[in-house]
Amino acid sequence: MATHPITLTVNGSQRQGQVEPRRLLVHYLRDELGLTGTHIGCETSQCGACTVILNGQAVKSCTVFAVQADGGQVMTIEGLAQDGQLHPIQEGFWEEHGLQCGFCTPGMILSTYDLLLKNPDPSEQEIRHALHGNLCRCTGYQHIVKSVQYAANKMKGAPAVAD
Amino acid sequence: MKIDGSYTMNGPREQVYETLSDPQALRGCLPGCERFEEIGEGRWETTLKAGVAGIRGEFTGTVTLADQKPPESYTLSVEGNFKGGFVKGVGNISLEENGDKTTVKYSGDGQVSGPLASVGQRLMTPGVKMVANQFFRCLEGKVGSQAPASAERGA
Amino acid sequence: MIPGEFEYYAPTSVQEAVSLLQQHGEDAKVLAGGHSLIPLLKLRLASPPVLVDIGRIQELKGIRRQNGAVTIGALATHADIEFSEDLRGVFPLMHDTATVIGDPMVRNLGTFGGALAHADPAGDWPAVALALNATMRLTGPNGERTVAADDFFVDLLTSAVEPGEVLTAVEIPVPQGKYGTSYQKFSHPASGYAVVGVAALVQMGADGACQDCRVAITGAGPKATRATATEDALKGQQLTEELIAQAAEQAGNGMDFLGDIFASESYRAHLVKVFTKRALLGAMQAAQ
Numbered sequence: 001m002a003t004h005p006i007t008l009t010v011n012g013s014q015r016q017g018q019v020e021p022r023r024l025l026v027h028y029l030r031d032e033l034g035l036t037g038t039h040i041g042c043e044t045s046q047c048g049a050c051t052v053i054l055n056g057q058a059v060k061s062c063t064v065f066a067v068q069a070d071g072g073q074v075m076t077i078e079g080l081a082q083d084g085q086l087h088p089i090q091e092g093f094w095e096e097h098g099l100q101c102g103f104c105t106p107g108m109i110l111s112t113y114d115l116l117l118k119n120p121d122p123s124e125q126e127i128r129h130a131l132h133g134n135l136c137r138c139t140g141y142q143h144i145v146k147s148v149q150y151a152a153n154k155m156k157g158a159p160a161v162a163d
Numbered sequence: 164m165k166i167d168g169s170y171t172m173n174g175p176r177e178q179v180y181e182t183l184s185d186p187q188a189l190r191g192c193l194p195g196c197e198r199f200e201e202i203g204e205g206r207w208e209t210t211l212k213a214g215v216a217g218i219r220g221e222f223t224g225t226v227t228l229a230d231q232k233p234p235e236s237y238t239l240s241v242e243g244n245f246k247g248g249f250v251k252g253v254g255n256i257s258l259e260e261n262g263d264k265t266t267v268k269y270s271g272d273g274q275v276s277g278p279l280a281s282v283g284q285r286l287m288t289p290g291v292k293m294v295a296n297q298f299f300r301c302l303e304g305k306v307g308s309q310a311p312a313s314a315e316r317g318a
Numbered sequence: 319m320i321p322g323e324f325e326y327y328a329p330t331s332v333q334e335a336v337s338l339l340q341q342h343g344e345d346a347k348v349l350a351g352g353h354s355l356i357p358l359l360k361l362r363l364a365s366p367p368v369l370v371d372i373g374r375i376q377e378l379k380g381i382r383r384q385n386g387a388v389t390i391g392a393l394a395t396h397a398d399i400e401f402s403e404d405l406r407g408v409f410p411l412m413h414d415t416a417t418v419i420g421d422p423m424v425r426n427l428g429t430f431g432g433a434l435a436h437a438d439p440a441g442d443w444p445a446v447a448l449a450l451n452a453t454m455r456l457t458g459p460n461g462e463r464t465v466a467a468d469d470f471f472v473d474l475l476t477s478a479v480e481p482g483e484v485l486t487a488v489e490i491p492v493p494q495g496k497y498g499t500s501y502q503k504f505s506h507p508a509s510g511y512a513v514v515g516v517a518a519l520v521q522m523g524a525d526g527a528c529q530d531c532r533v534a535i536t537g538a539g540p541k542a543t544r545a546t547a548t549e550d551a552l553k554g555q556q557l558t559e560e561l562i563a564q565a566a567e568q569a570g571n572g573m574d575f576l577g578d579i580f581a582s583e584s585y586r587a588h589l590v591k592v593f594t595k596r597a598l599l600g601a602m603q604a605a606q
Contacts, residue, residue, distance in 0.1 A: 001323045021326030021369070022359075043319045044282065045357050048423060057397070057426040063356045064427065067326055068349075068373060114422060118401070133421025215475050218363045247363050278361040285511065286475070289439055289540040289576055293474045 006070040010035070011079025019066045026050045026061035029076060037077035037106050041135070048134035051107035052076050058114035060133070077106035080113070088154040089113060089147075098147030100138035107134050112148050116155060122148070164284075166254070166291050167270045170299035174306035176258050179265040180234035182306045183256065189226070192301035194294055205229060209243075215290045218283070220246040234258060239271075248277015267299060321359035328371045332457050332484055335372050339482045340459050342368040348484060349373065350393060350432035353424050378431070378486055381405055388490045392431025400425060408492055409450065410604065411499035411517060415442050418503050420510055431485045434470070437477040437541060439576070440511035444471050444542030446501060448534035449517035452490045458483035474540040493530075496522040498604025502596040504537075504589055506580060512537035513581050514589040516545075516569070518597035520557070522605050528552045531601075533594055538575055538586045545569040548594060557602050566595035 003018040041049030053075040080087040115130035190199040195212035205228040224243010236257040254271025329335040347366035358364040378393040400416035447467040503515040523529035533545040551565035570590035577583035
């Protein structure tokens with residue numbers, strides 16, 4: 001089967017590859033680029049463990065072909081911390097015990113990233129609505145919501161991060 | 164999975180029954196039928212390429228007509244494999260006179276396994292009904308318009 | 319889960335897409351946002367040999383308001399609709415409906431046109447398109463044609479889009495005068511699909527009576543359907559809660575209800591009445 005050349009900007013650096021059209025973005029990120037922070041959970045577009053930011057929006061990378069993302073900008077969980085400094089969302093999950101086993105965490109964090117871009121000051125209800133597509137089997141939702149609130153507060157208070 | 168439904172077609176009950184139990188008519192109306200070979204009394208092996216919208220697959224299995232009580236009823240069993248899993252079902256087909264028309268009632272119970280069953284479950288009942296309607300509509304077109312079944316055998 | 323092999327084309331114009339579809343005939347399937355199709359491909363329930371990805375066709379994107387109508391490009395995502403203030407101002411139910419589809423990631427990629435063309439019996443947009451009297455614009459080998467929403471949803475997972483055609487845009491007329499809209503949905507708690515969803519549009523005349531109304535049901539049968547008996551019971555009447563409750567009893571008349579492990583046929587029939595009433599009350603309040 002013919003392969004297609006693709007160029008993606010992943011976490012700020014340009015990556016080129018040849019992929020079969022049926023190659024899912026999540027497999028490309030994990031298997032070819034070694035970015036295994038993006039997890040594969042349900043594989044049926046439900047759990048949100050594979051969430052990445054594609055062209056500024058949270059998407060389920062198990063439900064996108066790598067060829068569809070050609071020319072796009074991708075940010076995975078590995079691209080969030082800058083210069084060894086945790087992103088405020090990551091810090092929130094650390095401070096508020098937003099993870100137990102950690103499997104859903106990259107997806108939770110990147111969905112939160114999408115939420116806070118669109119709505120820097122979400123209510124608890126809005127946070128729960130925004131995380132509707134991310135499942136935590138440890139059922140740590142209370143702490144996850146607190147982590148998001150921590151991050152929202154921190155990002156508001158820090159002019160360097162605020163838009 | 165339980166399936167119930169009915170289809171009213173033009174034609175007297177005897178003729179409708181004849182069409183509904185005629186292998187040639189069944190062969191022509193089973194969706195995407197590519198093979199329909201008799202392997203025993205009232206038993207056929209078939210290959211169908213069928214589906215609803217983009218969900219298409221090849222089904223290979225057996226179709227059995229049993230308990231034939233002309234012109235009232237028979238039992239139709241289907242068993243076989245398709246890409247998305249395994250299917251097994253038994254249905255009762257009964258014919259009721261309805262003026263100069265005949266109402267065909269079907270009620271059955273089926274089991275489906277595999278990914279189609281787990282993910283496509285909510286679409287399965289309406290999918291089966293849709294295919295059943297197409298099947299009966301096609302058979303309706305053949306009622307009374309064909310030579311007796313025996314004459315066509317071996318064709 | 320890895321889909322079966324397929325050839326992939328990413329045309330950049332509708333014309334190019336149509337000629338690719340024509341060239342490959344039955345083998346080709348259109349890929350838009352992919353949120354109905356890719357799960358099917360991964361399970362190998364569908365294995366089309368050719369995918370025509372229309373996702374890069376710029377002319378299919380965007381939401382515009384002109385000449386008393388709203389035109390929504392087929393590639394507008396559920397999120398585009400959810401966050402379009404302009405659209406929300408004209409049809410609040412578009413926003414309300416978008417927010418109850420899937421989850422944020424699904425809404426970021428899933429498209430309005432894809433959802434309509436897919437004609438899922440439990441999809442939310444088919445009911446909205448029917449209630450708002452939308453017109454679908456299609457382009458095929460013989461040029462453009464339009465199909466009214468009433469004729470668009472043919473059967474289970476079957477829309478009026480012919481092989482070789484692409485749904486390009488949806489046009490929704492903005493009613494004159496006072497009107498209100500509402501979408502009420504009983505969601506399946508796991509899948510988020512509508513067990514029953516009802517969309518309503520109520521238009522008030524100068525005399526305060528209901529000049530026109532459209533009600534459409536999804537989730538309950540093999541395809542989205544209008545509740546015409548309910549509509550007829552309300553047209554020309556001064557709307558009251560009591561009258562709406564009475565009219566809602568007619569909703570679902572003659573429908574072939576779905577029954578499954580989650581909701582029986584009679585339960586769905588009951589829900590249709592309840593949600594029709596809620597949608598009409600919501601639309602009536604919004605119209606005042």
